[in-house]
Amino acid sequence: MEFLNKAISVIMPAYNEGGHIFNNIQETVRTFEEFGCEYEIIAVDDGSKDNTLEEIQRAANVFKHIAVVQNKENYGKGRALKKGFRCTKGEYVVFLDSDMDLHPIQLQTFFDIMRLDEVDVVIGSKRHPNSRLDYPQHRRIVSAVYFFFVKVMFGLPIRDTQTGLKLFKREVLEKVFRKILVRKFAYDLEILVLAHHFGYKVAEAPVVMNFKRGTWRRVGIKTIWDTWWDTMAIWYRIYVLQYYDG
Numbered sequence: 013m014e015f016l017n018k019a020i021s022v023i024m025p026a027y028n029e030g031g032h033i034f035n036n037i038q039e040t041v042r043t044f045e046e047f048g049c050e051y052e053i054i055a056v057d058d059g060s061k062d063n064t065l066e067e068i069q070r071a072a073n074v075f076k077h078i079a080v081v082q083n084k085e086n087y088g089k090g091r092a093l094k095k096g097f098r099c100t101k102g103e104y105v106v107f108l109d110s111d112m113d114l115h116p117i118q119l120q121t122f123f124d125i126m127r128l129d130e131v132d133v134v135i136g137s138k139r140h141p142n143s144r145l146d147y148p149q150h151r152r153i154v155s156a157v158y159f160f161f162v163k164v165m166f167g168l169p170i171r172d173t174q175t176g177l178k179l180f181k182r183e184v185l186e187k188v189f190r191k192i193l194v195r196k197f198a199y200d201l202e203i204l205v206l207a208h209h210f211g212y213k214v215a216e217a218p219v220v221m222n223f224k225r226g227t228w229r230r231v232g233i234k235t236i237w238d239t240w241w242d243t244m245a246i247w248y249r250i251y252v253l254q255y256y257d258g
Contacts, residue, residue: 019050021102025092026055026110030063036112037071037078043116044077052077055110056096059086090199094189105185109176113221122179122217131213134179135204139171142218151223154236158243165247166205170216173200177219184212191256193249197235198242205246206256 022040026033037055044051055078057065065082072078079099083092093107104123108116114136122134138145138155145152155174162173178200188206192199207214249255 017049018104019052019102020044020104020106021100022051022053022106022108022116023093023096023100024053024055024108024110025058025089025096026060026064026068027058027086027089027092028060028062028064029110030060030067032112033064033110034067034071036110037068037075039112040108040116041075041077047120050102052079052100052102054079054081054096054099056081056092057083058089058092059083088196088199090192090197090202091195093199094192097185097189100182103182105180105182107176107178107180113223114175114177114219115222116177118177118217118219119179122177125215125217126179126181129213129215131215132181132184133204133207133212133214134217135170135172135214136175136177136219137170137172137216138175138219138221140216140218143221144218145221146223148223158239162201162243165243166201166208166250168204168208168214170204170214172216173204175219175221180207184210194242194246196242197239198246201243202246205250209250209256 024037024040037053040053055068055071057068068080072080081096081099083095097105106119125131126134137143159172162168184207187210188203191206192202194202204214
């Protein structure tokens with residue numbers, strides 16, 4: 013496959029993942045070694061309160077191709093990805109959630125879609141008809157309602173924005189990250205809105221999601237409100253201020 017001849021950078025943002033992050037980095041290393049390609053893993057500790065940073069550093073001491081990045085405070089996943097991107101060198105960049113609900117072996121399909129459909133971005137989609145989900149019903153409802161409003165507001169040619177496995181050609185993020193302002197929950201949306209706005213082609217890939225932990229506890233009313241506020245801010249910047257065109 014084409015990607016075997018190109019360097020791949022994997023950004024893994026982590027917050028309070030101390031109990032899982034070492035094993036998940038190890039599994040990611042094993043997967044990319046099986047791919048047989050040139051790769052690097054940029055593990056970003058986003059101000060964790062537990063031993064996440066120590067476990068990332070332990071992984072870096074055991075495995076090759078691991079870079080450790082730290083935010084002193086918890087600034088949010090969007091900012092962690094943006095900071096991690098500054099350390100990347102690959103021609104392709106992967107966003108991979110560190111909880112491993114989505115296994116990186118699925119990236120083989122992402123690269124096939126990128127090559128065959130001649131697109132610049134491939135995103136995992138929970139709403140793809142071929143996706144297989146072990147996913148709580150309440151999260152499906154929240155996701156469906158949110159994306160209904162996103163579709164109406166932005167007209168994106170996709171059915172999901174929030175799934176945590178994404179593949180980009182480097183040039184897309186080099187242009188998009190210069191304009192990104194969202195630091196937390198709507199960062200996925202801002203990245204994809206901008207990629208579409210700048211004329212890059214985006215395609216969806218089916219995913220297999222193994223919802224391992226009760227992360228729904230983190231998604232309360234405040235999270236939903238903050239996400240909606242960020243979404244409205246993106247709409248205002250693109251259609252009223254025309255900030256992204258400057």
